[in-house]
Amino acid sequence: MTLSDATTDLDELATRLDREYVFHSWSAQKALAPVVIAGGSGSVVWDHAGKRYLDFSSQLVNVNIGHQHPAVIEAIHRQADQLATVGPSAANLTRGEAAKRIVARAPEGFSKVFFTNGGADAIENAIRMARLHTGRDKVLSTYRSYHGNTGAAIVATGDWRRMPNEFARGHVHFFGPYLYRSEFWATTPEEESARALQHLRRVIQSEGPGTIAAILLESVPGTAGILIPPPGYLAGVRALADEYDILLILDEVMAGFGRTGRWFAFQGYDVVPDLITFAKGVNSGYVPVGGVIIPDRIAATFDERVFPGGLTYSGHPLAAASIVGALDAMESEGIVENARRIGTEKLGPGLRELAEKHEAIGEVRGEGVFWALELVADRETREPLPAAAIGKLKSALVSRGLLPFQADNRIHVVPPCVVTDDEVDEALAIYDDAFAAAL
Incomplete structure (x- = not known):
């Protein structure tokens, strides 16, 4: 058997094993050809x-x-040699270093990181924090959005994937700006922004501001179409949230850590959120990880009150090491x-x-x-x-x-x-x- 034959056999074996044993996400299984x-x-x-x-x-x-990337691979190797796993209740140097690096890139006033296993878990816990901090229930999010495939995250999602999974409560959807297919008969970015903000104001008023815990937005909606916010939109949402005493959660899972040419996408739009979710780009998915970046005033809610959330692999040391390796390399290079x-x-x-x-x-x-x-x-x-x-x-x-x-x-x-x-x-x-x- 030649080397070419052997490698071809490996591709065929990988395909056969995949089709026999792997169940793929978001797919009808029969016709797949990965x-x-x-x-x-x-x-x-x-x-x-x-x-x-x-x-x-x-x-x-x-x-x-x-x-x-060699810096990330080496960081994972070093951590695996030292300590492959540790529970989230312990203090771990690598986890602390990862959190410190994330906070250093967040706006002033953000001081804590709650680590999760991925982006959907990050959304779940940001929603939980918002509800507990405000004592309110509803979460507003856009129809053109994707926030993950767990209980609250998938119901916060606006696209079709929400519909077979609508089991969580307290979710309301609205239309965000999308000038190319405007819901607001707008002809300019400025019109689209102003009319989308007025639409959101009316949804808030109609739902009752005192019932709304948070507005949840992707800073730049990704899977929904990479919908760049028109001038003034995100700042306008921030102003509405302040006016009605609602928290603003910005989902940076896809848009964060370099994807838009900034550490965080929202840094280009004159807005600071109340909670930031992240995953994907923080370590490029080398080890599953995500999290919520929390400001002092929300973290203080849980100084004397138990936060009722946690994950066995929260802040896993291999994931934390990959974050340290990735962020240091992204900075230095x-x-x-x-x-x-x-x-x-x-x-x-x-x-x-x-x-x-x-x-x-x-x-x-x-x-x-x-x-x-x-x-x-x-x-x-x-x-x-x-x-x-x-x-x-x-x-x-x-x-x-x-x-x-x-x-x-x-x-x-x-x-x-x-x-x-x-x-x-x-x-x-x-x-x-x-x-x-x-x-």
Whole structure:
């Protein structure tokens, strides 16, 4: 047997084992044909036979520091050699160092981190904190949102995934800004912002401000379409929350830690929340972790009162070590700055050039390494491109060596923050060729 035969056999074995034993999320199981990934480095992954793919999905928009970054791998190795696990009730140096680094990047007045196992758990516990701190029950969130697939998080979610899972109570939805498909008959970003804020004001008034614990928003909605907030919107939500004495929770699970070219996405929008949730980019998913960043005044609520929440693996030392390794490397290597530059100088201009060439691209929007191409059957009517055509385009991209992130009628262009100029050029050429061939 040749080396080529052996590696091909490994890909076939991986596929067979996956189809026989693995139950996939958000999928009808029968027709699945997942790509085999055996290894990776930076913005590139490959299968056992060596077929190479540019990872412009960052898996689930989480591999911000890229695949197999040596500083993160080494940090995990060192911690595994010293102490592989410890309960959350113990003090642990690595956990403390991870929390210190996260707090250092948060706004003034934030002093504590509650660690969770991922982003959905972070949302659950932020909601729990808000309800206990305020003594109120309701949580307001937008229809175009995704906050995770646990009890309250999935009901706070606005998209279709909420509907089979609506078991939690106290959730109310409203429409956020989305000028391309405006719910408010707006024609400018300023109109969209003002009318969306008036809509939110009326929802608050109609629900009763004294019943509302929190407004929960993704700083930049991700899976819903990378919906960049129009001028004044997030600041306006902050003002409404203050006016009605409601907490503002900003979900930075997908948008945080470099994705927008800033440590936190909200730092570009003149707003400071009351609670911040994070996961994904804080350690690029090398070990499952998430958390809530808490200001002094909310943490003080639980100085003498038990916080009724906890997880066996909260602040797991391997996860904490990966956070320390990731954040230190992102700082020293200028990785957040690279994401900002790539967005401004390469991805933004390159994607807009694509839109000029391909009629199916109705709108390009984004910042940093967080972009979406909204695909339409007709630019005038903005009718979404049909699912069959999207599937054909996705297949064309994968066959040309690029892993896309597809959601509804959009292709999200979300490479790691370490992506290089040459890799962006290569990806743009693949997108161009795939659009020409598939549509």
